[in-house]
Amino acid sequence: MxxxxxxxxxxxxxxxxxxxxxxxxxxxxxxxxxxxxxxxxxxxxxPVITFENVILDTTVYQLNFEIHQKGNPNILKCQLPFDQEIFGLMDDNLVDVAFNFLDKSIKQDKPPFQNIHGFSLVRHMKEGKEFIIWFSPEKLLQNWRKGIIDCEIDGDWKSFxxxxxxxxxxxxxxxxxxxxxxxxxxxxxxxxxxxxxxxxxxxxxxxxxxxxxxxxxxxxxxxxxxxxxxxxxxxxxxxxxxxxxxxxxxxxxxxxxxxxxxxxxxxxxxxxxxxxxxxxxxxxxxxxxxxxxxxxxxxxxxxxxxxxxxxxxxxxxxxxxxxxxxxx
Structure with a gap:
């Protein structure tokens, strides 16, 4: 049959x-x-997902942060190194981090930075600044899960x-x-x-x-x-x-x-x-x-x-x- x-x-x-x-x-x-x-x-x-407690660690050239979601008791602790192939940095490149704050009315001048729905990495070039990549919490988790970026993530990421x-x-x-x-x-x-x-x-x-x-x-x-x-x-x-x-x-x-x-x-x-x-x-x-x-x-x-x-x-x-x- x-x-x-x-x-x-x-x-x-x-x-x-x-x-x-x-x-x-x-x-x-x-x-x-x-x-x-x-x-x-x-x-x-x-519910809203945000980056929290964001700190730029210049000693090891990485971004340390947490990922939170309203109503979700799980918190992800993350470390994103800048020195990885996908970012295409040269030895003398400097990196800026630009934050997109969820509430722009609240000024944040010093780390740790809070309530961020996205951030961008920007490379310093001789010709000026050049955009590298943008991350929302979901983009970072998906890129990490698929092996596109290196990132250390500790916690129950599936709950997000x-x-x-x-x-x-x-x-x-x-x-x-x-x-x-x-x-x-x-x-x-x-x-x-x-x-x-x-x-x-x-x-x-x-x-x-x-x-x-x-x-x-x-x-x-x-x-x-x-x-x-x-x-x-x-x-x-x-x-x-x-x-x-x-x-x-x-x-x-x-x-x-x-x-x-x-x-x-x-x-x-x-x-x-x-x-x-x-x-x-x-x-x-x-x-x-x-x-x-x-x-x-x-x-x-x-x-x-x-x-x-x-x-x-x-x-x-x-x-x-x-x-x-x-x-x-």
Whole structure:
């Protein structure tokens, strides 16, 4: 008997961006390029995350700091050395650190510096100063986790990856940055959602998570009397569905799973659809998240990154049964 399955692994295409950060980078061509393979996004919310007790240690040329989140009892103690390959420093380079304070009305002239939602490293050159890199707490944690930067981090860093999901969307015809610029639902969420933390702006809590596929693994088995052309097409990967169609199907699967409050169409008839994978007649389809994030919604949560192949899985079986399989 012939059987066909499709295993889809979703991965963050870029660091989660707060609405405040999005407003700054929405015209950035480099970030737009980083998101070129991403067509699925979530708009979520989490308490504010900040850098605290920040001190520049000139004796060993590094930045010492903590990462805090409102309502999270865990504190991360961190040391970021400047002398690492990715920063591209020469022996005689000096580095400045520019801070983005959450509350600009409070002057801070001496370390340790507090209440910082981001910082930039700037290199001194003969021609002047040159921007090196910018970090939010989430960008620093993601870059460290992926091995892009060296940083010493002590504490329960996974507890900083929880997001309450408000909306699931797709951007198959244009980039996510363009899609969200002037997006009415995005503006509604910013206007209507109360801050989780007292005295905070929703723009510092509402977060955009953009996803691409790390892998779409199609598995086919063939029984007696199988069509030879179909077998050859499978071996050559010629019968894979178009990526756009998988994104459209993934959007429906996530919306049906989480029923986000700002999605008007909840796809209650899914997996039946005109533009998803329904007509490809898979025996099994799964969607799972590679990153160690937790997506919370009214009826529960979906956890990612629990193993090297993902975490909790959204399953569609025999083109009709729909369920969330929790990882043990």
């Amino acid at each position: 012939n059987r066909k399955s499709l295993l889809n692994q979703l991965e963050l295409a870029y660091v989660p961006l707060t609405a405040y950060e999005f407003a700054i980078v929405k015209d950035d061509k480099l970030i737009d390029r980083a998101l070129e393979k991403a067509s699925l996004y979530l708009i979520g919310q989490r 990856g929880n997001y309450k999901v408000h909306y699931v969307g797709k951007a198959t015809k244009q980039s996510i940055l363009k899609r969200l610029t002037g997006h009415s639902t995005f503006q509604d969420i910013l206007s209507l959602e109360a801050p989780v933390t007292e005295k905070q702006l929703p723009a510092n809590e509402i977060v955009i998570l953009s996803f691409e596929f790390q892998d779409n693994l199609q598995i086919q088995s063939f029984g007696d009397g199988a069509d030879t052309k179909e077998m050859v097409a499978s071996l050559l990967g010629e019968n894979y569905p178009e990526q756009e169609k998988v994104f459209l199907d993934a959007e429906k699967a996530l919306i049906k799973s989480m029923q986000p409050s700002y999605n008007k169409e909840l796809f209650n008839n899914y997996p039946v659809s005109k533009d998803g994978l329904y007509h490809d007649n898979y025996d099994a389809i799964s969607y799972t998240f590679i990153d160690p994030i937790v997506l919370t919604y009214e009826e529960g949560e979906i956890r990612g990154g629990l193993t090297h192949i993902g975490g909790d899985a959204i399953l569609i079986l025999d083109n009709k049964e729909f369920k969330l399989a929790k990882h043990e």
